[in-house]
Structure formats: structure tokens, C-alpha cells
Amino acid sequence: MRNRTIVPIALITAVVGTLAFAAPASAADTGATPITAAVAVGTLDITVPGAGPTLDPLVADLGAQSVPFVLGAVEVIDGRAAVDAAWTVSVAVAEFTIPGTLEVDLAAPNSAYTSTVVATTPDYTVTPTALTDLSATAVVQTGAGSGINQSSWIPTITVVIPANATAGAYSSSVTHSVL
Amino acid sequence: MTLRKQGPRTSTLGFRTTTIVAAAFAVATIALVTIANSVPAHAAPIPTQTSSAGSVGIRLVDVPEDTTDDPRAMQYIVDHLNPGTTIERRIEVSNSTSAPLTVQVYAGAADITADGFVGQAAGSQNDLSSWTSLDEGQVTIPAGGKVMDTVTVAVPADAAPGEQYAAVWVETAATNSGPIAAINRVGIRMYVSIGGDNPPPTSFVVDTLTASRNPDGTAVVSAQLHNTGGRAIDASGSLTLTSTTGSINAGPYAATLGTTIAPGDTEPVTIEIADEVAAGPWLARIDVTSGTQTQSFEAEITFPDAGVGEAVPVEQNRMPIWLLVLSGSIVLLLVGGSTALILHHRNRNATAAQTP
Numbered sequence: 001m002r003n004r005t006i007v008p009i010a011l012i013t014a015v016v017g018t019l020a021f022a023a024p025a026s027a028a029d030t031g032a033t034p035i036t037a038a039v040a041v042g043t044l045d046i047t048v049p050g051a052g053p054t055l056d057p058l059v060a061d062l063g064a065q066s067v068p069f070v071l072g073a074v075e076v077i078d079g080r081a082a083v084d085a086a087w088t089v090s091v092a093v094a095e096f097t098i099p100g101t102l103e104v105d106l107a108a109p110n111s112a113y114t115s116t117v118v119a120t121t122p123d124y125t126v127t128p129t130a131l132t133d134l135s136a137t138a139v140v141q142t143g144a145g146s147g148i149n150q151s152s153w154i155p156t157i158t159v160v161i162p163a164n165a166t167a168g169a170y171s172s173s174v175t176h177s178v179l
Numbered sequence: 180m181t182l183r184k185q186g187p188r189t190s191t192l193g194f195r196t197t198t199i200v201a202a203a204f205a206v207a208t209i210a211l212v213t214i215a216n217s218v219p220a221h222a223a224p225i226p227t228q229t230s231s232a233g234s235v236g237i238r239l240v241d242v243p244e245d246t247t248d249d250p251r252a253m254q255y256i257v258d259h260l261n262p263g264t265t266i267e268r269r270i271e272v273s274n275s276t277s278a279p280l281t282v283q284v285y286a287g288a289a290d291i292t293a294d295g296f297v298g299q300a301a302g303s304q305n306d307l308s309s310w311t312s313l314d315e316g317q318v319t320i321p322a323g324g325k326v327m328d329t330v331t332v333a334v335p336a337d338a339a340p341g342e343q344y345a346a347v348w349v350e351t352a353a354t355n356s357g358p359i360a361a362i363n364r365v366g367i368r369m370y371v372s373i374g375g376d377n378p379p380p381t382s383f384v385v386d387t388l389t390a391s392r393n394p395d396g397t398a399v400v401s402a403q404l405h406n407t408g409g410r411a412i413d414a415s416g417s418l419t420l421t422s423t424t425g426s427i428n429a430g431p432y433a434a435t436l437g438t439t440i441a442p443g444d445t446e447p448v449t450i451e452i453a454d455e456v457a458a459g460p461w462l463a464r465i466d467v468t469s470g471t472q473t474q475s476f477e478a479e480i481t482f483p484d485a486g487v488g489e490a491v492p493v494e495q496n497r498m499p500i501w502l503l504v505l506s507g508s509i510v511l512l513l514v515g516g517s518t519a520l521i522l523h524h525r526n527r528n529a530t531a532a533q534t535p
Contacts (some may be wrong), residue, residue, distance in 0.1 A: 043236030049361035
């Protein structure tokens, strides 16, 4: 006694895969054998980051320098079409590789993560959280709502290169994780 | 470890601002990085890019039939498993870019925090993530295509009961140029509850080590031992000191404990250094044993000339613990004792129920 309903929900450009939803039978099937799940939900997607630019060496300075790094846009595409389509994005910043001995301190108050929202889906709530401490993994965006949704933002990481720092290449990595 | 304060905000170099705008890559996200002196008037320009070149996605393919009424089970790996059970779930990883994409696929630790379900940094493991494996740890997805992979969760026979959280991650390669490489990850949450009659977990950590000197000059190390598990512990231990600058070792020195620590409680453990030792700094390593379980913790300490030094947070020695868990489990089976197993990450329930 199976009643299999396929409800195509939507398609999003750039989302691979179709969205189909095999719902269990209606109340008329009370007591029936559980239906084998042939469930096909859409994917949860995040941008594939592009190659970064090359950069001139930082100019050494007597004073500490607050350096903003504007990163490429991060986009979350939630094609799961869930009733509770919640997600969280957390950020982890790796210790800076430094040319000298003065470390780049990722702890508060020398660091920051801010984001500029580019686009969000109407009727879906995305709450950005600015960070003032990059020394530990922390949540920067929380999505709440239902259905297919999309959100993109441009993150800026700010760190302080210490006073009297050596000139040279300062590098790190930033991991955005959506779950 | 020195905190550096921000220096004067005026620059001897004046209002120089260096801006490098990346060339647009045909298949890549446009990125823009600015290095500016700390002159507020020269705030970095914000790029106006709104679209990306593509994304990497993940979805769950298999859902067990007995959980079809749970909407979460369609998106996440949600299951209730008895110890000794193994389950498999297929996942699909997709690539919407116009080039082949190689990604890492692995399981990692996750937590439920005030912010919700949050994945920990790459490399973080907990019990559930360590029981979880992927058929293919690295997959190359064709342009616009998708690839199947299989997640296997093998719950060991001695797993302690309770719900655990982890994530199956798909991780892009780091961009390899520019000062800040970008890595993006997308994951499937795992909510796995363990049933059965196994005892609650035994788990403990040393929170801090403090170096001090008695009035007679004897060096003393105090450890804050924290019972983070669900069972009382009777701990013993030893301390060794290694010079951080040379090759001098001291110890092991026995720790006198003798106290039973209730779940959730913290007790100080004092170790007197029988030898005359220099101020240091020393790498102090404390091995704490309760029942069949031993864990090691390390911190860099410096003995003060007199009085009590600063409490130093410790780092746990992770790798040997799993070997110790293994040997501990074997001993446990042999003696038929009713002791428990390490679950050093899954102590939330016990700590909540037994607030000191």
C-alpha cells in the first residue's frame, strides 16, 4: 500500500541535482509497513574559493599596523528544501606564518572578522556575527528559516601587524565551514 | 606568549596605501586584498562582486526507513545505535564549477553550543568522528558533476551511552597564492545516539599546572584535576620535567592524591619536586591514572623565586590516549572489571548534572 509522491520543488542555478521528495503515505496507511526511504533532498553548497591575488610585501612601520584583508565572497546555497533549513557557518583562522619573530596576535582585541552582506533570500533570516577574537573557531553566520535559501557575504579579516615588525610575507588561511 | 599592544596609529610613512586588485580569474572567485597603513581615511575598498564561479555541495542519499518520519533524518545522519553496530550511508558530493574539483572528505568533531550545531576546526576529533570513516577520503568531481561516497560508522562494543555529534565534511583545497588562503568546507551533521548497557564514560582532564615554591625553597607543581566524566575517579599520577632549552630531564615525581573526585568536581593535585631544580622554563608532563585509564597533559611552567606562579593551561597529549584506550579496554575485558572507557569529549551530561 504505497503512495509515493514526488514533488519537484525548485531549481536553483548553480545547484547541481534535482530536488525530489518522497513523502511517506498519508494517514490512510496507519499501521502499514514503514516505507522504504527513497528520499532525494538537494545539496548544501558553499563557494569554491578562487585563487588569491599576489601581494606586495608589507611596508615596515614604526607603529603597529591594522591590516584589513578583504576576502573573496562566501556563498551558501541551501538546496535541501527542509522545513527547518538551519545552518551555521564557522570560521577558523590559522596562525600567521611570519618572516620575523613578532607574532601576529589573533586574540582580542587585535583581530576582527566582519562581513558585508551581498545577498540573502527573502523570508529567510541570516544573522551575521562580527568577531573580535580569531584565536578560536567561532560562528560568523547563522541561517534560520525554511525552504531553499541562499546567502552570500564578503568577509574582512583584520589583524594587527605588530610595531617594528619585519618586512616580508605574512600569510595565513581562513576556513569557512557550513553545517 | 606576549600580547602585543597596538602602537601609535600615525605612520611615519604618511598616507601611503598599497592596493592590489587581483585580476579576475575566469573560473575563480574574484578576490581583492588590500594592505593599508593604519590610516582610517584609507579604509579598504569593498569589492562589488556578487556571484561566484561555482560551489561544492554535499547531500545525504540514504535514509533508514524507520526514520522517514523524522525530517532531520533526510538531511542529517540521525540514528540510534547499539554498541558494536556498523551502519553505512551514501553521500553525494557535487561540483558546480566549470573545472574538475578535488576535495577531501572526512569526519570531524562537532558540538552543540549557544550558536547551534557547530563544526570544530579541521583535525578536531571526538569519539563519534573517530568511529566514522569514508570509503574515499579524497575525490575528484568532474566539472558540473557529482560523485558518490560512503560513510561508515562503526560503533565499538564498549562505547558509552549517550548522544554524540560530528560532521562529514567536504573540504576544498586552499587557494595557494595571496596572503590569506581561503578554504571552504560544507558538511552533513551527524546526530548519533548510543544505546546499550555500557557504563557511563570515565573522563578527566588537568585544567592547569601551577609552579610554586614552599617557604623552604622546595619546588612544587599543583595540577587542577577535573573529573569531566560520569563516574567517580581515584587518581594517581606522576610528573616529569624537561628543560625547554636543553636536554635536562627531571623526574618522574609521584603525585600524592588519594582523593576520590566526584563527577564534575575539580581537586588540586600537588607534586613536590624532590630535587633542586632551576627556575626553568620546563615542559612539565603529568600522567594521571584512574582505573585502567591514563592520560597525559603538558604545559610549560617556570618556577618562581618564591611563592606561587601563574596557573598555566595544559595541552592534552592526544595520540597516546587512543593507544591507552585500546590497552585499557583489553585489561578491562581480561579482569572482567566494571570500569569504563575514555570519552574525554563527551562529558557534557555529566558536567551539567554535577555542577560542583
